[in-house]
Structure formats: C-alpha cells, structure tokens
Amino acid sequence: MVEHHKVNKWEELTPSEFVAAVRERPVAYVPLGLLEWHGEHLPLGTDMLKIYGIVLEVAKRTGGVVLPPTFYGRPGYGSFAGTMVFSEKLVYDLLTELYGQLEKCGFKVIVVLTGHYGPIQVDLVKKTAADYMARSKIKIIAQPEYEGIDPPPADHAGKWETSFGMALYPHLVHMEKFSPGVCPVHRYGDEWVSYPRDEQTDWVWREDLRQTSSAAMGAEMIQRIADRVAGLVSAALAEVEAGV
Numbered sequence: 508m509v510e511h512h513k514v515n516k517w518e519e520l521t522p523s524e525f526v527a528a529v530r531e532r533p534v535a536y537v538p539l540g541l542l543e544w545h546g547e548h549l550p551l552g553t554d555m556l557k558i559y560g561i562v563l564e565v566a567k568r569t570g571g572v573v574l575p576p577t578f579y580g581r582p583g584y585g586s587f588a589g590t591m592v593f594s595e596k597l598v599y600d601l602l603t604e605l606y607g608q609l610e611k612c613g614f615k616v617i618v619v620l621t622g623h624y625g626p627i628q629v630d631l632v633k634k635t636a637a638d639y640m641a642r643s644k645i646k647i648i649a650q651p652e653y654e655g656i657d658p659p660p661a662d663h664a665g666k667w668e669t670s671f672g673m674a675l676y677p678h679l680v681h682m683e684k685f686s687p688g689v690c691p692v693h694r695y696g697d698e699w700v701s702y703p704r705d706e707q708t709d710w711v712w713r714e715d716l717r718q719t720s721s722a723a724m725g726a727e728m729i730q731r732i733a734d735r736v737a738g739l740v741s742a743a744l745a746e747v748e749a750g751v
C-alpha cells in the first residue's frame with residue numbers, strides 16, 4: 508500500500524509553503540538526466556523524463572520537495588544527433604554547489620537519482636556525494652534508478668527505457684519508427700565522440716523492442732524502484748533523527 512503524500516514541486520510552492528514542507532520532511536529530490544540520442548522511437552529527453560517520473564513516484568511515498576529535472580551530465584553519445592554532454596568540472600561544481608544551497612534551505616537528506624548512466628556519470632555523481640558528506644552531516648543518497656534491483660533494469664533506449672517511456676509518456680514513444688537491425692544515426696564528427704567503440708557506426712538494434720517492451724512492465728518496475736528508494740529515504744531520515 509503506497510502512503511500518499513502531496514508531491515511538492517519546488518517551483519510551484521510559495522515561500523511559506525516551502526518552509527513548511529522542509530520542516531515537515533527535510534528531504535530534497537534531485538532528478539538528473541541528459542539530453543541524448545535514444546533511437547528514433549524515444550525522445551531526446553528520455554533520461555530526464557524517466558527519472559522525473561520515478562522521483563515523483565518516490566516522493567508520493569515519502570513527502571519532501573522535488574527539484575525540476577536537469578540535463579547537465581557527463582557522456583553520453585556525444586557525437587549523436589541531439590546529444591549534449593558537459594565537462595567533469597562543470598558537473599562536479601554544479602552538484603556540489605547545489606548540495607550547499609539545499610543544506611542552506613534546511614534539507615537533511617538529499618536524494619540524487621540519475622536517469623542517465625554509464626560509469627563516467629555514475630562514478631562522478633557518487634563522488635560528489637561522498638566528498639560533500641565528508642564535510643557535512645547531510646545524508647546524500649546518490650545512485651542510478653536501477654541500483655539495488657536484481658537484475659538491474661538498465662539499458663540505453665532498450666526494453667527498459669522503452670517500457671518506462673510507454674508507462675510515463677506514451678505520447679512521446681514512437682514504436683512505428685522502430686525496426687530491428689540498423690538504425691541510421693546523424694553524427695556530428697569525430698571530435699565529439701565520447702565512446703569510440705559505440706559511436707563510429709550506425710546503431711544496431713539486436714532485439715525487437717516492439718515484442719519485448721510494454722507499459723505494464725515499465726509501470727511495475729517504477730513501483731519496485733520507488734518502493735526501494737523510499738525505504739532508503741526512511742532509513743536516512745531515521746539516522747538523521749537519531750543524530751547518527
């Protein structure tokens with residue numbers, strides 16, 4: 508049974524509503540995405556739209572305040588159509604300053620969920636959290652959405668991201684544009700390549716995502732992920748209250 512809290516979107520609150528929300532549940536949600544090529548069947552904002560949908564589902568269970576999703580992240584298929592990637596320094600500084608601002612506002616637990624992944628992104632996000640926690644009492648939960656689920660529902664525009672899209676924003680999923688095999692990619696040039704092994708040629712779909720993806724599969728997995736992350740948040744809040 509999901510305990511339903513009102514979901515507080517930061518940008519929609521008045522100042523007094525905001526102060527009351529932080530006092531009631533000092534948890535901030537930071538949804539991280541990327542604007543990135545996700546095949547012809549999924550929108551460029553797949554990672555940020557996916558993680559925002561998941562974060563809103565977690566917040567229903569826990570309360571807290573949800574920040575708008577951001578698209579500043581590390582690679583990323585940097586040479587593919589519609590992708591933007593950013594430097595390690597920029598992303599490190601952005602998140603570190605963000606934690607400082609959230610601490611100023613009175614948050615005690617920060618949940619950074621990244622819907623864009625790969626070790627370059629995930630390792631950096633975890634490092635920003637570890638470095639900040641080394642000098643603050645704040646608890647930061649920093650992870651990709653799939654972490655802790657076995658087997659991890661992680662892919663790049665594959666059956667999981669397609670299923671999440673079907674569940675969360677079906678009007679943006681275009682299965683009529685999908686077919687197995689070669690998917691031609693508009694590329695910007697070798698100087699923008701982030702992953703040489705994957706970006707030199709057109710994309711190849713080895714699986715028929717029309718057969719393996721579904722809205723029901725996406726919706727069910729979102730509930731599993733939300734339950735798990737909500738459990739982590741409750742544990743972190745209990746630690747904060749106990750002064751651990």
Ligand SMILES: [Zn+2]
Nearest residue numbers: 553554663664
């Ligand atoms: Zn993705």
